[in-house]
Amino acid sequence: MQLLLLQLVFPFFVLFCSFKNGNAGITSTFIRSEWPSVDIPLDNEVFAVPKGHNAPQQVHITQGDYDGKAVIISWVTADEPGSSKIQYGTSEKKYQLTAEGTVSNYTFYKYKSGYIHHCLVDGLESDTKYYYKIGSDDSSREFWFQTPPEINPDVPYKFGIIGDLGQTYNSLSTLEHYMQSGAQAVLFLGDLSYADRYQYTDVGLRWDTWGRFVERTTAYQPWIWSAGNHEIEYMPYMGEVVPFKSFLQRYTTPYLASKSSSPLWYAIRCASAHIIVLSSYSPFVKYTPQWMWLAEEFKRVDREKTPWLIILMHVPLYNSNEAHYMEGESMRVVFESWFIHYKVDVVFAGHVHAYERSYRFSNIHYNITSGNRYPVPDKSSPVYITVGDGGNQEGLAGRFTDPQPDYSAFREASYGHSTLEIKNRTHAFYHWNRNDDGKKVPTDSFILHNQYWSSNSRRRKLKKHYLRSVVGEMTT
Numbered sequence: 001m002q003l004l005l006l007q008l009v010f011p012f013f014v015l016f017c018s019f020k021n022g023n024a025g026i027t028s029t030f031i032r033s034e035w036p037s038v039d040i041p042l043d044n045e046v047f048a049v050p051k052g053h054n055a056p057q058q059v060h061i062t063q064g065d066y067d068g069k070a071v072i073i074s075w076v077t078a079d080e081p082g083s084s085k086i087q088y089g090t091s092e093k094k095y096q097l098t099a100e101g102t103v104s105n106y107t108f109y110k111y112k113s114g115y116i117h118h119c120l121v122d123g124l125e126s127d128t129k130y131y132y133k134i135g136s137d138d139s140s141r142e143f144w145f146q147t148p149p150e151i152n153p154d155v156p157y158k159f160g161i162i163g164d165l166g167q168t169y170n171s172l173s174t175l176e177h178y179m180q181s182g183a184q185a186v187l188f189l190g191d192l193s194y195a196d197r198y199q200y201t202d203v204g205l206r207w208d209t210w211g212r213f214v215e216r217t218t219a220y221q222p223w224i225w226s227a228g229n230h231e232i233e234y235m236p237y238m239g240e241v242v243p244f245k246s247f248l249q250r251y252t253t254p255y256l257a258s259k260s261s262s263p264l265w266y267a268i269r270c271a272s273a274h275i276i277v278l279s280s281y282s283p284f285v286k287y288t289p290q291w292m293w294l295a296e297e298f299k300r301v302d303r304e305k306t307p308w309l310i311i312l313m314h315v316p317l318y319n320s321n322e323a324h325y326m327e328g329e330s331m332r333v334v335f336e337s338w339f340i341h342y343k344v345d346v347v348f349a350g351h352v353h354a355y356e357r358s359y360r361f362s363n364i365h366y367n368i369t370s371g372n373r374y375p376v377p378d379k380s381s382p383v384y385i386t387v388g389d390g391g392n393q394e395g396l397a398g399r400f401t402d403p404q405p406d407y408s409a410f411r412e413a414s415y416g417h418s419t420l421e422i423k424n425r426t427h428a429f430y431h432w433n434r435n436d437d438g439k440k441v442p443t444d445s446f447i448l449h450n451q452y453w454s455s456n457s458r459r460r461k462l463k464k465h466y467l468r469s470v471v472g473e474m475t476t
């Protein structure tokens with residue numbers, strides 16, 4: 001009984017033990033008894049099927065174009081295809097507009113999916129609340145979303161960052177804390193449902209439960225998707241060998257709008273941010289489609305319009321946890337010099353089930369003759385942040401390498417999520433919020449200075465612009 005209590009009644013035992021190691025940062029040893037890392041049972045209310053024949057379920061939206069004037073609304077009907085029509089408008093219960101989507105389904109081993117609908121709703125006004133209705137008659141359901149403001153270098157916007165979520169009680173805690181954050185869109189770092197931990201028909205069923213589990217937020221604000229290893233689902237023993245099959249059927253991305261040839265890598269612009277999504281599990285070396293696309297996409301970034309350049313990927317390039325150690329090394333060798341050249345502000349990754357933030361470091365001087373193969377402080381480098389701590393059934397990655405490397409600023413093995421609150425072209429507030437005894441506790445916070453606008457020459461230019469506008473105001 002005592003053992004059971006220890007396992008279930010998570011008496012969080014906080015012991016902060018911070019130690020400095022040379023110039024390196026802090027290793028927080030937050031020790032806790034966590035909820036058991038098991039998925040929530042199928043009959044739990046968090047997975048409840050909405051009432052009514054063929055009622056739409058697993059509703060989720062994502063940005064539908066390059067600049068945030070469209071959304072893609074997706075949902076599943078279980079019994080029959082039904083309608084793929086969306087009714088929408090800017091007043092509640094008044095739906096003057098309609099959009100028609102598509103419907104498809106797929107099989108995975110002997111599992112037959114429900115009818116998956118995707119509907120592009122475009123031509124939307126910026127910074128506007130839209131109400132939408134899907135389904136028909138008694139089974140129809142209504143939701144709403146807010147479009148982002150027009151692309152503008154100084155418009156504020158708040159992103160949430162979640163990775164490796166799964167469907168455990170820890171996942172639920174992360175989700176609930178995120179929903180209290182006031183963030184407007186989620187940058188999701190891959191590994192959604194962990195359905196691939198199951199076998200045979202249960203794989204598909206656990207994609208369905210996950211879709212219903214996250215609907216409480218995904219129906220109301222865009223989640224920007226990136227793919228992780230748990231989306232690959234290469235399962236030859238079940239005859240399933242098409243990579244990313246379930247993920248690609250269920251979760252769409254606006255990849256064509258950024259001239260990408262694959263939904264797994266693409267870019268969007270949202271408010272004052274240019275967000276590039278990369279695929280850790282697709283070819284990325286020189287001359288591959290992803291490499292060629294990224295070379296072009298970096299050229300399309302206009303820091304005068306979108307000052308914030310953010311990259312999402314699943315496998316971190318800088319990771320000092322023993323879990324997945326060095327897995328990002330091959331992509332680092334290929335892309336890191338571009339990240340420095342284009343002054344990327346921040347790279348978010350998941351995969352490692354812990355939290356870690358880097359200082360501004362780079363390791364781009366190595367070649368097979370130079371021998372210079374160590375990370376060095378670099379003011380032009382992005383900050384690398386791993387937020388793979390959504391709370392899935394695989395549990396925490398509690399073992400960090402010792403000593404802590406110089407590039408590592410802060411690391412802690414607990415569950416949580418992050419927020420990035422962009423204030424203007426130069427400053428953003430960043431928080432990592434640990435799930436702590438049912439509360440969200442901001443544990444790692446800092447002010448992110450924009451890499452483009454905060455550099456000295458840009459700062460001078462900004463000051464000149466500011467002075468000119470102030471003088472202009474005084475003389476008019």
Ligand SMILES: [Fe+2]
Pocket residue numbers: 164191228229230314350351352
């Ligand atoms: Fe992963």
